[in-house]
Amino acid sequence: xxxxxxxxxxxxxxxxxxxxxxxxxxxxxxxxxxxxxxxxxxxxxxxxxxxxxxxxxxxxxxxxxxxxxxxxxxxxxxxxxxxxxxxxxxxxxxxxxxxxxxxxxxxxxxxxxx
Amino acid sequence: xxxxxxxxxxxxxxxxxxxxxxxxxxxxxxxxxxxxxxxxxxxxxxxxxxxxxxxxxxxxxxxxxxxxxxxxxxxxxxxxxxxxxxxxxxxxxxxxxxxxxxxxxxxxxxxxxxx
Numbered sequence: 001x002x003x004x005x006x007x008x009x010x011x012x013x014x015x016x017x018x019x020x021x022x023x024x025x026x027x028x029x030x031x032x033x034x035x036x037x038x039x040x041x042x043x044x045x046x047x048x049x050x051x052x053x054x055x056x057x058x059x060x061x062x063x064x065x066x067x068x069x070x071x072x073x074x075x076x077x078x079x080x081x082x083x084x085x086x087x088x089x090x091x092x093x094x095x096x097x098x099x100x101x102x103x104x105x106x107x108x109x110x111x112x113x114x
Numbered sequence: 115x116x117x118x119x120x121x122x123x124x125x126x127x128x129x130x131x132x133x134x135x136x137x138x139x140x141x142x143x144x145x146x147x148x149x150x151x152x153x154x155x156x157x158x159x160x161x162x163x164x165x166x167x168x169x170x171x172x173x174x175x176x177x178x179x180x181x182x183x184x185x186x187x188x189x190x191x192x193x194x195x196x197x198x199x200x201x202x203x204x205x206x207x208x209x210x211x212x213x214x215x216x217x218x219x220x221x222x223x224x225x226x227x228x229x
Contacts, residue, residue: 004157033216040123042204042219043158058216090157094215102148103217105157 003027004106006091011111013085021076021109023091030095032074033103036060037088046089049074078111085113116141116207118188120220127195127227135190135223137205146208147188148217149179151201158204164188175199195227 003026013019025032031050035043045058049068063082068074074093078085088110092103118139127133139145146165150158162173169181179190190203202224206217 006157009155031215035219040221042221043217044219045216048216088155092158102160102163104160105150107157108155110155 004091004093004104006089006106006109008109009107011109013111013113015113016080017113018077018079019085019111019113021078021089021091021111023074023076023106025072025074025091025093025104025106027093027095027104028071029093029104030071031093032068033092033094034058034064034066034074034076035090035092037090037108043090046076078113085111087111116145116209116218118147118205118207118218118220120203120205120223122223123221124224124226127225129197129227129229130194133192133195133199133225133227135203135205135225137188137190137220139186139188139205139207141207145181145188147179147181148206148208149173149177149188149190150204150206150219151175152204152222153201161190161203197227197229200225200227 005024007022033048034046037043044060047066049055065077090108091106094103095101148163149161152158162171164171164181172178202222204222205220
């Protein structure tokens with residue numbers, strides 16, 4: 001899983017509560033991404049960030065928020081507005097945007113909301 | 115948008131036999147294609163990528179992939195499967211600049227290698 005850490009590995013929350021998932025990388029990568037994985041649906045892009053203090057919505061950003069105050073950190077908050085938050089969340093990073101560079105993934109956080 | 119499709123939800127193969135996991139793509143312009151593997155409750159691990167050049171790309175753990183422009187395919191292959199190859203495999207294509215060059219993934223193919 002390279003130099004990307006996600007914590008916690010498992011997270012349980014009650015419906016209506018906001019929860020923040022941590023993602024830290026020590027690879028000195030500029031770009032960072034959040035994906036959501038659901039069984040049989042592959043991975044879907046939630047948010048991405050190209051540089052510090054800048055981030056953009058992906059395909060399924062509704063009910064989520066992010067920040068990028070430091071190059072190495074890209075936390076994701078799952079808000080109570082997210083209608084179906086139970087999923088496996090994966091953070092990724094890459095060296096450069098325009099380069100043909102593969103993304104490196106963290107180990108993921110499995111969020112269960114009841 | 116750039117997209118890939120994995121037509122098989124599951125592939126079963128006996129240990130020692132060759133394996134193929136299929137992927138087709140739909141892109142405008144040059145395709146930048148990737149294969150990743152995921153073990154249960156883990157992140158994705160990069161296997162290989164096609165950017166340009168040779169149509170046969172070699173990657174990690176003995177895997178290779180064949181890029182076929184006429185068939186718009188990028189199938190993952192291995193000459194002799196191992197039980198430890200059992201995992202979930204994702205094909206992906208790099209999206210354009212308006213999504214930060216994120217990856218668009220297929221739905222995944224579960225590979226089961228039996229002893």
